[in-house]
Amino acid sequence: MAGGHGDGTCPMSAYDQLQLIAGAALLLLLATALAVLAVRRRRSERAYLDQLSDREERLKLALWATGERYWDYDVATGNLHRLLLDAPGSMAEDIVPVTGLVHPDDHPVALERLDAYLTGQSNTFLAELRIANGHGGWIWMRARGRIVATGPDGRVQRIAGTALNITATRAAERERQIASEVLRSMNEAVSVLDRNFDFISVNAAFSRMTGYEESDIIGRNASILDSLQHDNAFYQHIREMIVRTGRWSGEIWQRRKDGEEFLCSIESSCVYDSNGELILHVAVLNDITQQKRAEQELRYLANFDTLTNLPNRSLLSDRLSRAIVRAHREDNRIAVLFLDLDRFKDINDSLGHAAGDRILRAAATRLQQTVGLHHTVARLGGDEFTVVLENLESPEDADKIAREIIMAFEAPLLLDDRREIAISPSIGISLYPDHAQVPTELLKQADTAMYQAKAAGRRTFMRYDDAMDIAVRQRATISGALRKVLDRGELRLVFQPRLSLGSSRITGVEALLRWSNLEHGDIAPADFIPMAEESGLILEIGEWVLREACLTLHRWHQHGLRDLNVSVNVSVLQLLRGNFPEVVSRVLDDIGVPASSLELELTESVLMANAEHTAAKLQAFRALGVSLAIDDFGTGYSSLAYLKRLPITTIKIDKAFIGDLTHDPEDAAITSTVITMAHSLGLNVVAEGVETEAQMRFLASHDCDEIQGFWLSPPLDAHACLAFIRNWSPARLRAADAPSPALP
Ligand code: C2E
Ligand code: MG
Ligand code: MG
Numbered sequence: 001m002a003g004g005h006g007d008g009t010c011p012m013s014a015y016d017q018l019q020l021i022a023g024a025a026l027l028l029l030l031a032t033a034l035a036v037l038a039v040r041r042r043r044s045e046r047a048y049l050d051q052l053s054d055r056e057e058r059l060k061l062a063l064w065a066t067g068e069r070y071w072d073y074d075v076a077t078g079n080l081h082r083l084l085l086d087a088p089g090s091m092a093e094d095i096v097p098v099t100g101l102v103h104p105d106d107h108p109v110a111l112e113r114l115d116a117y118l119t120g121q122s123n124t125f126l127a128e129l130r131i132a133n134g135h136g137g138w139i140w141m142r143a144r145g146r147i148v149a150t151g152p153d154g155r156v157q158r159i160a161g162t163a164l165n166i167t168a169t170r171a172a173e174r175e176r177q178i179a180s181e182v183l184r185s186m187n188e189a190v191s192v193l194d195r196n197f198d199f200i201s202v203n204a205a206f207s208r209m210t211g212y213e214e215s216d217i218i219g220r221n222a223s224i225l226d227s228l229q230h231d232n233a234f235y236q237h238i239r240e241m242i243v244r245t246g247r248w249s250g251e252i253w254q255r256r257k258d259g260e261e262f263l264c265s266i267e268s269s270c271v272y273d274s275n276g277e278l279i280l281h282v283a284v285l286n287d288i289t290q291q292k293r294a295e296q297e298l299r300y301l302a303n304f305d306t307l308t309n310l311p312n313r314s315l316l317s318d319r320l321s322r323a324i325v326r327a328h329r330e331d332n333r334i335a336v337l338f339l340d341l342d343r344f345k346d347i348n349d350s351l352g353h354a355a356g357d358r359i360l361r362a363a364a365t366r367l368q369q370t371v372g373l374h375h376t377v378a379r380l381g382g383d384e385f386t387v388v389l390e391n392l393e394s395p396e397d398a399d400k401i402a403r404e405i406i407m408a409f410e411a412p413l414l415l416d417d418r419r420e421i422a423i424s425p426s427i428g429i430s431l432y433p434d435h436a437q438v439p440t441e442l443l444k445q446a447d448t449a450m451y452q453a454k455a456a457g458r459r460t461f462m463r464y465d466d467a468m469d470i471a472v473r474q475r476a477t478i479s480g481a482l483r484k485v486l487d488r489g490e491l492r493l494v495f496q497p498r499l500s501l502g503s504s505r506i507t508g509v510e511a512l513l514r515w516s517n518l519e520h521g522d523i524a525p526a527d528f529i530p531m532a533e534e535s536g537l538i539l540e541i542g543e544w545v546l547r548e549a550c551l552t553l554h555r556w557h558q559h560g561l562r563d564l565n566v567s568v569n570v571s572v573l574q575l576l577r578g579n580f581p582e583v584v585s586r587v588l589d590d591i592g593v594p595a596s597s598l599e600l601e602l603t604e605s606v607l608m609a610n611a612e613h614t615a616a617k618l619q620a621f622r623a624l625g626v627s628l629a630i631d632d633f634g635t636g637y638s639s640l641a642y643l644k645r646l647p648i649t650t651i652k653i654d655k656a657f658i659g660d661l662t663h664d665p666e667d668a669a670i671t672s673t674v675i676t677m678a679h680s681l682g683l684n685v686v687a688e689g690v691e692t693e694a695q696m697r698f699l700a701s702h703d704c705d706e707i708q709g710f711w712l713s714p715p716l717d718a719h720a721c722l723a724f725i726r727n728w729s730p731a732r733l734r735a736a737d738a739p740s741p742a743l744p
Pocket of ligand 2: 601631
């Protein structure tokens with residue numbers, strides 16, 4: 001070795017030493033470099049690990065914050081690796097077989113979704129499944145995942161992803177669905193509006209009710225429904241109240257899309273956010289127009305008469321009570337007018353109820369027109385009406401209006417296009433405070449006064465006075481007594497002779513009914529016959545009269561007065577009810593009186609009202625051979641031409657015309673015209689109520705066929721009448737023929 005030492009060892013050269021030092025330095029350098037490198041590596045490894053753990057932390061934090069959980073499914077084992085996080089820091093893991101984890105009912109869903117993913121129908125695996133919560137229950141989870149590992153053969157090895165507990169959301173969603181379904185199917189219209197009352201949502205019922213589809217109305221203001229029934233201020237006020245009180249319910253008019261207005265019941269409430277700020281209004285609306293209408297109809301039925309549309313008794317007493325309170329306060333007077341249509345019952349019975357109804361309606365209109373709309377006119381039922389007159393200065397004001405009503409009824413009422421009918425009212429008047437202080441008393445007294453008006457000859461009015469009450473009580477007892485009249489034999493007939501002016505012979509007698517009662521004395525037919533008609537007793541009484549009259553005539557015939565006839569008065573009820581023609585025929589047969597000896601007297605008003613309806617019945621009498629007379633001719637409204645259509649044989653001119661015949665040129669003219677016209681129709685004319693010779697002479701000179709009246713004879717009992725007829729001498733008539741200064 002070059003450069004060794006002489007002591008046997010080779011001494012080290014400087015070069016060698018230099019080399020050694022350089023090698024050592026190199027080694028040191030290398031070692032240092034290695035050490036530096038090792039430190040560096042360790043540092044970067046630590047940084048890497050730090051970064052990793054940081055990322056993991058962040059992932060955990062993200063998972064925790066979103067509520068998502070991490071899962072990793074191993075296809076080969078069927079196990080699920082889960083990362084469970086309760087708090088950002090605490091983490092647990094477990095590995096569970098997936099079959100036990102998913103609710104058995106949801107297995108098909110899970111498989112189906114998996115299949116969809118694996119076959120490329122969806123980009124991710126996504127399924128909502130029930131997962132065991134570890135405490136024996138289930139929670140709903142939405143799982144989302146992707147393939148994370150595939151084998152060399154391309155088979156999927158692992159799928160990983162996250163899952164979120166959606167139990168609460170699902171419940172909320174379900175609730176929302178139910179709520180919206182309920183809303184949709186509700187009959188009540190519901191609308192949701194924002195704080196400015198602009199529509200946000202409405203249901204189907206709302207659209208049905210208002211005509212506005214959801215698309216029409218969303219974003220529009222609630223004022224779109226405002227109707228013209230209220231002014232803007234009204235709706236504004238309600239909206240302010242809703243905002244102020246948070247809740248409002250009431251009824252208001254609204255308007256549909258087509259402009260139709262409807263009454264709407266609204267329940268409105270406000271919805272606030274968690275800060276207490278008003279965000280929404282929810283309004284439930286109901287169309288109550290029909291319901292209100294029905295209520296009104298019921299109220300109407302309870303208060304109004306449906307035939308005439310006038311207030312009924314109940315509303316009348318209500319109004320009368322209020323009127324009394326007002327009159328008391330203002331210290332003025334009220335009149336109650338009780339009005340009854342004369343002989344309405346006859347007309348109703350004969351023309352039929354439909355015609356009767358029309359008459360009542362026409363009468364109601366006439367009445368209201370006469371007194372004006374500011375006075376109450378009510379119908380109490382039947383043909384009874386009431387008028388309440390307020391603010392009267394004096395009782396005479398009531399008389400004046402009563403007179404006007406009677407005048408207004410002078411013009412006939414229209415029955416239909418062709419027919420008219422004249423009907424008069426009788427009116428009773430009571431006054432507040434003069435007669436009574438309460439409605440019932442006032443009505444009762446007006447009713448009493450009305451009866452007196454009827455008794456005074458109808459077509460008139462009477463003011464109540466206390467004496468009337470006595471008359472009413474008497475009426476009540478009389479009508480009670482009337483029921484026993486036949487059993488007690490209190491009835492009898494009187495006969496008034498009829499004289500033929502042409503032959504100077506007594507041609508017949510009129511049978512007139514008399515009632516003598518032990519208690520009440522003699523009661524005039526004008527007083528008790530209407531009562532007998534009202535109660536229906538007239539049927540029995542009428543048959544008794546007919547039989548009695550025929551018996552008397554039969555006796556007289558047997559006494560040799562073979563040509564004598566008898567006239568019997570017939571009430572409308574007899575004509576309408578039962579089989580009167582049969583009754584007449586049977587009585588004639590029983591007694592053996594020829595039909596030609598009997599005449600039936602029917603009043604004009606009965607026949608007029610009755611014309612077509614009873615023509616057949618009248619024909620039946622004529623077929624029997626019985627004569628028919630019109631009684632009280634001239635008091636009704638019929639014309640001779642009208643009566644011509646009926647099988648009438650005689651007319652009896654009412655005594656009202658005969659009484660003034662010699663003083664009143666008009667009555668004279670009427671009477672002579674009636675005679676002429678009746679003759680031209682082939683009718684026999686009888687003048688009733690002839691009291692003076694002058695009247696007799698007038699009638700004779702105008703060719704009146706027969707007369708009846710006090711001048712000839714008052715009604716007499718059968719015995720006296722027979723004597724009168726037997727003793728009759730035409731010389732009396734001849735004596736009257738001598739010129740007299742009383743002649744017109
Ligand atoms: P009427 O059928 O017109 O009878 C004539 C009425 O005039 C009778 O009244 C008679 O007494 C009365 N009178 C007769 N001559 C005169 C006279 O010269 N002057 C005056 N001022 N009056 C005279 P009465 O008997 O009171 O009968 C009244 C009415 O009662 C009758 O009127 C008749 O409508 C009815 N009536 C009478 N009897 C019956 C009956 O049996 N049945 C029916 N349904 N009604 C009857
Ligand atoms: Mg008569
Ligand atoms: Mg008469």
